[in-house]
Every structure is written in C-alpha cells, then in structure tokens.
Amino acid sequence: MRTVLKWAGIVVGALVLVVVVGGFVASRVGAANIARVHEVPVTSLTIPTDSAALARGAHLAGIYGCQDCHGADLSGQVMAEEGPARIVASNLTPAGIGGEYEPEDWDRAIRHGVGVDGTALFVMPSGAYHNISDAEAVDLIAYLETLPPVEKDLPPMEYTLLGKLLAAGPLDLSKGVYVDPTPTSSPAPGATVEYGAYVAEGLCAYCHGEGLVGKEADQPGAPFAPNLAASGQWPPEQFHQTMTTGVRPDGREMDPEFMPWTMTAKMTHDEREGVRLYLATLAE
Ligand code: HEC
Ligand code: HEC
Structure with a gap:
C-alpha cells in the first residue's frame, strides 16, 4: 500500500513538474514572440504644414477612430487592466510619444502595426489603416504633430503571465503586423x-x-x-x-x-x- 501511495505521489509530482516546466517554457516562448523585431517597409514621407492638410488630418483621425482608444484629446488611456495585458493606448501628443516620433515612426506604427523598437503593437488596429494612402497618411501625421501637448501619467503596456502563455501560440501578435507596401495615392474624398x-x-x-x-x-x-x-x-x-x-x-x-x-x-x-x-x- 505504502509503495503504491509513494508511486502515486511520484506520478503526481512528475505531472506537476511537467505542467510547471511546460508553462515556464511556454511563457518564455511567448515572451520571445512579444519581443520579436519585425522589419516593415516604411515610406519616406514629406509632412505638409498648410491648414488644408491639417484640417484633413484632423478629419481623418476622426473617421479612422483614433479618439475611440487614444482618448478625446489623444493623450492616451488605460483600456484594460486584466486579461492578457494591461492595454494602454499611448499618449500621441508631443508630451507623449509624439515628442519623439519621426514621420517614419508614425508610419511604422499606424500603417504597419510596429512600434519604434520594431515589436508588434497589440490591439492597435493597423489592419484598418494599412490601406491609407501616403497622400492621406501625411495629412494625418501633420495633424498629430501639431496636437497640443497633454501631460499624462500612464502606466506602461505590460503583458501578464496569461498574455505570455497565449503569445506562445493562440495569440499570434505578428498577425497585426502588415509588411506589404502601402498605396501612394487614393481617390478624392466624395460620393463616388x-x-x-x-x-x-x-x-x-x-x-x-x-x-x-x-x-x-x-x-x-x-x-x-x-x-x-x-x-x-x-x-x-x-x-x-x-x-x-x-x-x-x-x-x-x-x-x-x-x-x-x-x-x-x-x-x-x-x-x-x-x-x-x-x-x-x-x-x-
Ligand atoms: C482599438 C483601439 C485603437 C485605435 C482605434 C487606435 N489605436 Fe493606436 N494604439 C492602441 C493601443 C492599445 C496601442 C499600444 C499598443 C502596444 O503598445 O502594443 C496603440 C499604439 C499606437 C501608436 C504607437 C505608440 C507607441 O507607444 O509607440 C501610435 C503611433 C498610434 N497608436 C496611433 C494611432 C492613430 C493615429 C490612430 C487612428 C488612425 C489609432 N492609433 C487608433 C489602440 C488603438
Ligand atoms: C471594429 C470592427 C468593425 C469595423 C471597423 C466596422 N464594422 Fe461594421 N459591424 C461590426 C460588427 C461586429 C457588426 C455587428 C454588430 C451587431 O450586430 O450589433 C457590424 C455591423 C455593421 C452593419 C449592420 C449590418 C446589418 O446587416 O445589420 C453595417 C451596415 C456596418 N457594420 C457597416 C460598416 C461600415 C460601412 C464600416 C466601415 C466604414 C464598418 N462597418 C466598419 C464591426 C465593424
């Protein structure tokens, strides 16, 4: 009887070990996937400064829903605290990432889904923006670069253990990365x-x-x-x-x-x- 119990104990212990080691390995794989650097083609863009371009850019930010996540003044917000990550929509004003971003960085993030460090952005819907033409992207970026600075204390975006485990398989962050080149021009806005x-x-x-x-x-x-x-x-x-x-x-x-x-x-x-x-x- 004792030996049976002993063996049962060993089996259970081994199973627990397998789960713990498996979870550890999976979380390491997930963390590596999260940290993976993606190469995307960015276009060299000339940012306009005229008022028509800025007005079009402001309108584009509205119809592409930037405020829905980054907040009414685009100063960012915490979107979720639980689940796979603390999801934080960045402060896009010059007091936040806007202060450091070059036109190529905006392009990489908005139309390709990749942050300045080359890692995949999460929740940021670049798939909806990948088709925006260079002609419109420059107006949008021009507008973002002229936002009034808004200071805001935001915690960093951070993946939880669950997020790291998911990123090892089911949550494929690279699906949000768009490597194809973007269109240069687009039809004039209107009822066509x-x-x-x-x-x-x-x-x-x-x-x-x-x-x-x-x-x-x-x-x-x-x-x-x-x-x-x-x-x-x-x-x-x-x-x-x-x-x-x-x-x-x-x-x-x-x-x-x-x-x-x-x-x-x-x-x-x-x-x-x-x-x-x-x-x-x-x-x-
Ligand atoms: C559905 C929510 C959502 C919408 C809509 C959205 N974003 Fe984001 N955005 C995010 C989140 C969340 C992040 C942070 C992602 C990360 O760090 O992994 C982000 C990140 C970014 C970044 C990278 C910032 C950094 O920290 O490096 C830029 C730039 C950006 N968004 C611009 C825009 C613009 C411009 C629009 C509108 C055209 C827009 N976003 C619409 C959620 C959104
Ligand atoms: C973020 C995801 C998302 C985007 C972007 C989006 N939709 Fe939707 N749309 C949905 C979902 C989800 C539903 C179903 C909503 C429901 O049943 O409550 C829906 C429903 C609809 C419906 C109702 C259809 C019906 O037969 O009942 C219309 C019309 C529609 N969308 C048009 C559009 C148009 C036009 C655009 C682009 C300008 C668009 N949607 C962009 C997610 C989206």
Missing part, C-alpha cells in the same frame, strides 16, 4: 464608388472581411460582423441613419465598442454616400 471602395476595403474590411463578405470577430464577445451587401441595398436615408446613430433598420442599437458607428458618424455625408454606393455594387 471609387472613394467608397478605398475606405470600405481598408477600414470596414478589417472587421467585415475582404470583399466585406462577413467575418468572425477577433475581439472576445463581439458579434459576427455581417456581410455588408444587404446594407448596400437599404434605402439611402436608412443607411445614413444607421451609420450615424448605430440603430439598425430593425430598431436594434449596435454597441459602438463592436461596430464603431461613432466613426462613420464623423464622415461627411458625401464620404458615407461613397461607401454606400460601393456597398450597393456588392453581390448579395
């Missing part, structure tokens, strides 16, 4: 299918999938992002109403946390109309 395609196949496709055919969300708890062909057939006023209030034709209000209608609400009517015209060309 071309402009709508440019916005929809970048920004909207990030969640609704390529071709806007619908896609399962990456974000835990988010509903399925549906095929947008049907909404392209809604009466135009209905489409604009839903995209500015979040209320769908059946009366249900969409949570802006999952479907960011707060940013489509900031588009000009013509820009939104361009998106609608493009969606109307999609086959159901």
Whole structure:
C-alpha cells in the first residue's frame, strides 16, 4: 500500500513538474514572440504644414477612430487592466510619444502595426489603416504633430503571465503586423464608388472581411460582423441613419465598442454616400 501511495505521489509530482516546466517554457516562448523585431517597409514621407492638410488630418483621425482608444484629446488611456495585458493606448501628443516620433515612426506604427523598437503593437488596429494612402497618411501625421501637448501619467503596456502563455501560440501578435507596401495615392474624398471602395476595403474590411463578405470577430464577445451587401441595398436615408446613430433598420442599437458607428458618424455625408454606393455594387 505504502509503495503504491509513494508511486502515486511520484506520478503526481512528475505531472506537476511537467505542467510547471511546460508553462515556464511556454511563457518564455511567448515572451520571445512579444519581443520579436519585425522589419516593415516604411515610406519616406514629406509632412505638409498648410491648414488644408491639417484640417484633413484632423478629419481623418476622426473617421479612422483614433479618439475611440487614444482618448478625446489623444493623450492616451488605460483600456484594460486584466486579461492578457494591461492595454494602454499611448499618449500621441508631443508630451507623449509624439515628442519623439519621426514621420517614419508614425508610419511604422499606424500603417504597419510596429512600434519604434520594431515589436508588434497589440490591439492597435493597423489592419484598418494599412490601406491609407501616403497622400492621406501625411495629412494625418501633420495633424498629430501639431496636437497640443497633454501631460499624462500612464502606466506602461505590460503583458501578464496569461498574455505570455497565449503569445506562445493562440495569440499570434505578428498577425497585426502588415509588411506589404502601402498605396501612394487614393481617390478624392466624395460620393463616388471609387472613394467608397478605398475606405470600405481598408477600414470596414478589417472587421467585415475582404470583399466585406462577413467575418468572425477577433475581439472576445463581439458579434459576427455581417456581410455588408444587404446594407448596400437599404434605402439611402436608412443607411445614413444607421451609420450615424448605430440603430439598425430593425430598431436594434449596435454597441459602438463592436461596430464603431461613432466613426462613420464623423464622415461627411458625401464620404458615407461613397461607401454606400460601393456597398450597393456588392453581390448579395
Ligand atoms: C482599438 C483601439 C485603437 C485605435 C482605434 C487606435 N489605436 Fe493606436 N494604439 C492602441 C493601443 C492599445 C496601442 C499600444 C499598443 C502596444 O503598445 O502594443 C496603440 C499604439 C499606437 C501608436 C504607437 C505608440 C507607441 O507607444 O509607440 C501610435 C503611433 C498610434 N497608436 C496611433 C494611432 C492613430 C493615429 C490612430 C487612428 C488612425 C489609432 N492609433 C487608433 C489602440 C488603438
Ligand atoms: C471594429 C470592427 C468593425 C469595423 C471597423 C466596422 N464594422 Fe461594421 N459591424 C461590426 C460588427 C461586429 C457588426 C455587428 C454588430 C451587431 O450586430 O450589433 C457590424 C455591423 C455593421 C452593419 C449592420 C449590418 C446589418 O446587416 O445589420 C453595417 C451596415 C456596418 N457594420 C457597416 C460598416 C461600415 C460601412 C464600416 C466601415 C466604414 C464598418 N462597418 C466598419 C464591426 C465593424
């Protein structure tokens, strides 16, 4: 009996050891994945200073939803304290990272998903911004560089043990890194299918999938992002109403946390109309 117990003890002890060592190894693998440096092609950009460019840049920050995470004055905020990481959207003003960033650094972070140190950014949705043209990116960067400085004490972004374990496998941070070159030019903003395609196949496709055919969300708890062909057939006023209030034709209000209608609400009517015209060309 004693020997049996002894053996059982040894087996349990060995199992615990396997789990502990396995967890340790996995967390080391995860930490290495988090620290991996990614090479991305950045474009050499000339940043404009004229007021039209700055105004367009401010508008772009609105319709691409930067404030939704980085805060109304873009001075950053803690987005989550629990789960895989303490998620901190950086202070983009000159008192924060804006004070150190060169145009290439902005480009690397915004359109490629990589921080100044070359590591992958987490939660920052560069997949929605990878399609932004150089012509628009320079306006956006020009605006960011002229933000008033806002001092803010933010804790560092930090992965938890859970985050490190996940980063060893299921949480593939390199999926948020975009290595393809970015487009140089884009259609003039307005109520055209071309402009709508440019916005929809970048920004909207990030969640609704390529071709806007619908896609399962990456974000835990988010509903399925549906095929947008049907909404392209809604009466135009209905489409604009839903995209500015979040209320769908059946009366249900969409949570802006999952479907960011707060940013489509900031588009000009013509820009939104361009998106609608493009969606109307999609086959159901
Ligand atoms: C869904 C939330 C979200 C949105 C929307 C978002 N960001 Fe971010 N952003 C983050 C988070 C979180 C980080 C920090 C990621 C990290 O450190 O791994 C970040 C990091 C960055 C960085 C790198 C900063 C650094 O510390 O090096 C820049 C630059 C940036 N964002 C700019 C923007 C701009 C410009 C927009 C709008 C076009 C935008 N972000 C929209 C969440 C967001
Ligand atoms: C961050 C992810 C995300 C982005 C970016 C996004 N959507 Fe969505 N969208 C969703 C999700 C998730 C739903 C489903 C929401 C629900 O059912 O409550 C949705 C629902 C919708 C609906 C309702 C469709 C229907 O048939 O009920 C429309 C229309 C829509 N989105 C249009 C757009 C457009 C246009 C863009 C780009 C300008 C866009 N979305 C960008 C996530 C996103």
